[in-house]
Amino acid sequence: MTNEEILLASKRESLLSEARALAENPNATKADLKLADVKLAEASSLKTLYERQVRLASALGIPVSEVTKNIVTEEQRNAAEEREAFRRYMAYGEMPQRRTYSPLTEDNTGGLVVPQAFYKTLLTGVSQYTELMDSENVRLIETDNARIMKLPQIDLSSISSAIAQQGVDAPPVANPFVGGLTLNRFSYRTNPIASTIELEQDSFESIMDILTQAFGVGLARGIGSDLVNGNGTTAPQGTLTAAANSGVTSTVSGVWSGIDLAAVYGSLNRAYRVSPKCAWLMHDTTYQQIVALKDANGRPLLGIRDDEEQLFGKKVLVSPDMPTGAAAKSIVFGDFGQYVVRVARNGVRVRRNFEAPGYAEQGAALYTCFLQLDAALNAPSGAKPVVYATAHV
Numbered sequence: 001m002t003n004e005e006i007l008l009a010s011k012r013e014s015l016l017s018e019a020r021a022l023a024e025n026p027n028a029t030k031a032d033l034k035l036a037d038v039k040l041a042e043a044s045s046l047k048t049l050y051e052r053q054v055r056l057a058s059a060l061g062i063p064v065s066e067v068t069k070n071i072v073t074e075e076q077r078n079a080a081e082e083r084e085a086f087r088r089y090m091a092y093g094e095m096p097q098r099r100t101y102s103p104l105t106e107d108n109t110g111g112l113v114v115p116q117a118f119y120k121t122l123l124t125g126v127s128q129y130t131e132l133m134d135s136e137n138v139r140l141i142e143t144d145n146a147r148i149m150k151l152p153q154i155d156l157s158s159i160s161s162a163i164a165q166q167g168v169d170a171p172p173v174a175n176p177f178v179g180g181l182t183l184n185r186f187s188y189r190t191n192p193i194a195s196t197i198e199l200e201q202d203s204f205e206s207i208m209d210i211l212t213q214a215f216g217v218g219l220a221r222g223i224g225s226d227l228v229n230g231n232g233t234t235a236p237q238g239t240l241t242a243a244a245n246s247g248v249t250s251t252v253s254g255v256w257s258g259i260d261l262a263a264v265y266g267s268l269n270r271a272y273r274v275s276p277k278c279a280w281l282m283h284d285t286t287y288q289q290i291v292a293l294k295d296a297n298g299r300p301l302l303g304i305r306d307d308e309e310q311l312f313g314k315k316v317l318v319s320p321d322m323p324t325g326a327a328a329k330s331i332v333f334g335d336f337g338q339y340v341v342r343v344a345r346n347g348v349r350v351r352r353n354f355e356a357p358g359y360a361e362q363g364a365a366l367y368t369c370f371l372q373l374d375a376a377l378n379a380p381s382g383a384k385p386v387v388y389a390t391a392h393v
Helices: 003-024 030-060 066-069 073-090 116-129 199-200 203-230 258-267 282-292
Strands: 139-144 148-155 176-183 188-189 191-197 245-253 279-280 303-304 308-311 314-318 333-336 339-353 363-377 387-391
Touching: 003 030, 003 066, 116 203, 116 339, 116 363, 176 339, 176 363, 188 203, 191 199, 199 203, 203 363, 245 258, 258 333, 279 282, 282 314
Parallel strands: 139 339, 245 387, 279 314
Antiparallel strands: 148 176, 188 363, 191 363, 279 333, 303 308, 308 314, 333 387, 339 363
């Protein structure tokens, strides 16, 4: 028995003895009996408090003494309590007492809002399978909710400046277009994953690692496809859908040359070309063709800098959802910092269904993960921050 348990037992025994003495006193008044009830309640609360501290210490992986001495920060305490609530939901289907869901609407997905640690791990997993969800490549905005969001737009390719003469009004110039970008929400849902109750209860950590990885891959496949080809109406606006025509077509059917790629590079306005997030986007088949290309001196066109593959000094992103073949828009090039992806934190949920026919009889539950997001290219009227090139027929 630990020192904390000995101290707890001593305090509880003292309170119970005092309560017993008051209750068994033949001359006890109503006030004495009420005080006895109070002491019994205090003894019970001490046990409940200690059990809660034990669970918190276990979740944080620290001795109980650090919890009882209030060494644990409020942030650590909240994170551990969220994780414990999530663990009990995943293992036993118990919902936390505090309200963690949105009011029922047509768009409500239900389920438990995931803890922050699970959310971050899931988002990292999604970005590993679709590079258009990586904050290093696009403008990723994380919001607390999925309400409609509006962002300002401005065309960087036409804005300029001039010397201001004293006492002379600025000459009339062509003003850059300023508009607004509206982001809504689209709810993505993974295929359900079945897991037995025994496995959940006996191996919570490993099953959660497996589920998180599976959720990340499943969401990435659905979202990644729309982030390339989405129509912007019934799905997020895809980069290929929003890209402007560079006017460049490969000179040979199905084959890209260094001259073709240089023309694509030069077709983008320098204001966007110098952006840190300016990059190429292509299918792996196209990428493999470019890997084999060499310049006039026999050096590979594709270089490596700071452990990053670059073409003309710009990062190369590979997507399985980019088209290939004759007449396909097989290359996208531009400033992906102008491509905005908004993710709603409270739109990331896990739903547990223990009553699914065919699974309940087997003692298995179905888990489904939801994620809400929208995406669009910040391209006001006439702006071309991202362009595409077409393969020859």
